[in-house]
Amino acid sequence: MTSPKSEADFYDNPVIPGFHPDPSVCRVGEDYYLVCSSFEYFPGVPLFHSRDLAHWRQIGNVLDRPSQLPLPADAMASDGIYAPTIRHHDGRFWMITTNVSHGGNFIVTAERPEGPWSDPVWIDLPGIDPDLAWDSEGNCWCAFAGAHGPDFSGVQIARIDPEAGKVLEGPTPAWAGTGLQWPEAPHLYRVGEWWYLMIAEGGTERGHTVAMARSRSPRGPWEGAPGNPILSHRSTNHPIQSTGHADLVTTPDGRWWMVLLATRPVGYSPKFHVLGRETFLTPVDWESDWPRVGPVKLRERVPVAVTRAEAEPGRDDFDGPALDPRWISPRSRPEGTWSLEQRPGWLALHATGSTLDRPGCTFLGRRQQHTASRTAVLLDHAAGRAGLSVRLDEGHHYDLEVADGQAQVIARIGPLRQTVATRAVPQGPVTLTVTTRPSRRWPAAEEPSGLHVAAPDYVAFHVGDDPEPLAELDGRYLSTEVATGFTGRVIGMYVTEGTAWFDWFDHGPLEELE
Structure with a gap:
């Protein structure tokens, strides 16, 4: 038996x-x-x-x-x-x-x-x-x-x-x-x-x-x-x-x-x-x-019965002497664009480009690994312009950006760039959160986007503790079938003006983090 x-x-x-x-x-x-x-x-x-x-x-x-x-x-x-x-x-x-x-x-x-x-x-x-x-x-x-x-x-x-x-x-x-x-x-x-x-x-x-x-x-x-x-x-x-x-x-x-x-x-x-x-x-x-x-x-x-290694933590508090190997940047990561020492316990990012729409920006991200996911950061933007971006390439990304006392959601889809929503935010550190939820056959009246479409998923953007999203966007425009190419989504922190500090970053399955 x-x-x-x-x-x-x-x-x-x-x-x-x-x-x-x-x-x-x-x-x-x-x-x-x-x-x-x-x-x-x-x-x-x-x-x-x-x-x-x-x-x-x-x-x-x-x-x-x-x-x-x-x-x-x-x-x-x-x-x-x-x-x-x-x-x-x-x-x-x-x-x-x-x-x-x-x-x-x-x-x-x-x-x-x-x-x-x-x-x-x-x-x-x-x-x-x-x-x-x-x-x-x-x-x-x-x-x-x-x-x-x-x-x-x-x-x-x-x-x-x-x-x-x-x-x-x-x-x-x-x-x-x-x-x-x-x-x-x-x-x-x-x-x-x-x-x-x-x-x-x-x-x-x-x-x-x-x-x-x-x-x-x-x-x-x-x-x-x-x-x-x-x-x-x-x-x-x-x-x-x-x-x-x-x-x-x-x-x-x-x-x-x-x-x-x-x-x-x-x-x-x-x-x-x-x-x-x-x-x-x-x-x-x-x-x-x-x-x-x-x-x-x-x-x-399972092929081999052994003691499994501990799962990789989704949270990074930036307390170590070096960056976790999972952090990636487009094309390069020049010395002087980031630091773990200028403000101990925080990641400092210094702007090198004024937009995510062209190469040369300061961006550190991790691969999205869960279909239903939650990614959050604590950002202190001071006098800078910075945020959290869901990126496929320079022509296809959704950004939750904070600058000049406002948070805004920006969608770049091919030749189109649009500010989707804006909300005032207080001075000081603020939590930014991006969630992705797989789509289903919604009744028209319940469709999160307000449109009766069959998106692969929806990408929602939250500021602070507000349970209502600042915006919720169709995820198909951040897919290979739309953007073309060989890569997948990378969710990361960026700065396009001045300096920004990030106290922590957390990415994991949505059901485990709610």
């Missing part, structure tokens, strides 16, 4: 919620390490640790120095860092990725996952989404995607010297996939006598898939799996969509698991995903020497 399953036996997908796409994972003993794409944000490539693959904690960022992450001041939103791969080989950690805004493909290394990570070793290879794999003779192979020419569009493979960044052989065409668009996200694995090449196809939207090929050698030839794609949720009514860009890992007892990106679109057709592409986890079986996967479930059995 088996014992009944407890809640501790299960995990919920996504395992890393919010804007955490293109996951790559490696195992060292009983520890797992995972990285994600960061695009135009600094620091770059968030690094996570887990003991069971299901519960993750961010322990740093691989690219945490300007010398590692040169991004032009005018780099477009959704440019920057694409698709990192993390591996552990010969006692070192290796991370390879692409800076599409400056320099292309490069490698950094570290003795410990927490760093310090080296400065980049640049590699003269085209394309994006590079991967690293070593054979039994010590040769390092780099698979990459996106090098499109008149004769071949697909994944190519080169033998490289990862220490010097030199190409020793190739690159040569490997596999163009099954015929879908954008064969990308390659990862090479040696399993038994076979080399496996896993890719994503179909574009990173609803047609996203995972496909597999195999060969006796990294040089090919490659044969596709008879059941390709090995994973796809396209053209289904599954709540998880856009499944793709995956990586494989084994547990110490030899079981296989896959991390992958996917979305949770909601609202009326065509539906909207507002948190970005997130990291999911699903088990993998093998049949006739081919992997068998999916579908990806919202709830699954």
Whole structure:
């Protein structure tokens, strides 16, 4: 007789919620390490640790120095860092990725996952989404995607010297996939006598898939799996969509698991995903020497029974000597734009740009990680202009701003910028709160926005202790389907005039904070 399953036996997908796409994972003993794409944000490539693959904690960022992450001041939103791969080989950690805004493909290394990570070793290879794999003779192979020419569009493979960044052989065409668009996200694995090449196809939207090929050698030839794609949720009514860009890992007892990106679109057709592409986890079986996967479930059995790490706190009181690694800023975070020392226990932000509508502003944010969320700060704006913003890019953001004795809600949607509501506020510190609530089929008379529409969610703005929102806005305009791109919502503090101080910041699920 088996014992009944407890809640501790299960995990919920996504395992890393919010804007955490293109996951790559490696195992060292009983520890797992995972990285994600960061695009135009600094620091770059968030690094996570887990003991069971299901519960993750961010322990740093691989690219945490300007010398590692040169991004032009005018780099477009959704440019920057694409698709990192993390591996552990010969006692070192290796991370390879692409800076599409400056320099292309490069490698950094570290003795410990927490760093310090080296400065980049640049590699003269085209394309994006590079991967690293070593054979039994010590040769390092780099698979990459996106090098499109008149004769071949697909994944190519080169033998490289990862220490010097030199190409020793190739690159040569490997596999163009099954015929879908954008064969990308390659990862090479040696399993038994076979080399496996896993890719994503179909574009990173609803047609996203995972496909597999195999060969006796990294040089090919490659044969596709008879059941390709090995994973796809396209053209289904599954709540998880856009499944793709995956990586494989084994547990110490030899079981296989896959991390992958996917979305949770909601609202009326065509539906909207507002948190970005997130990291999911699903088990993998093998049949006739081919992997068998999916579908990806919202709830699954935990891979490894271990003592879970404590959940990351949603609140930051700015009492430590350094910023939490979860804080990110668009393109850069210059010295002198922020301080934890000028007013102990407070975060000081100094204005560098006069608007959030263009690059160059002072902004520190965290990824929105809950569909129903509450984010609050205590702001002392003094003579400055500052506030709390829900940001997708320079052309799509909602701001709750305080200046000149007034709080106002400002909506920037494409070419339109509008002050939606204004309210007087007293001098001194003031609490600003943003909540997001998933939409439902409201009767017309009860629709929060006053309009009979089917938004994916509503974003509400509160000042002080007033239970009535200053404004409540349709969340679809802060979605990828409207704004385009590859990122998700980031909620953060900003200043566009003078200096502002923030005593604390709190982000978490709405039901737990009310």
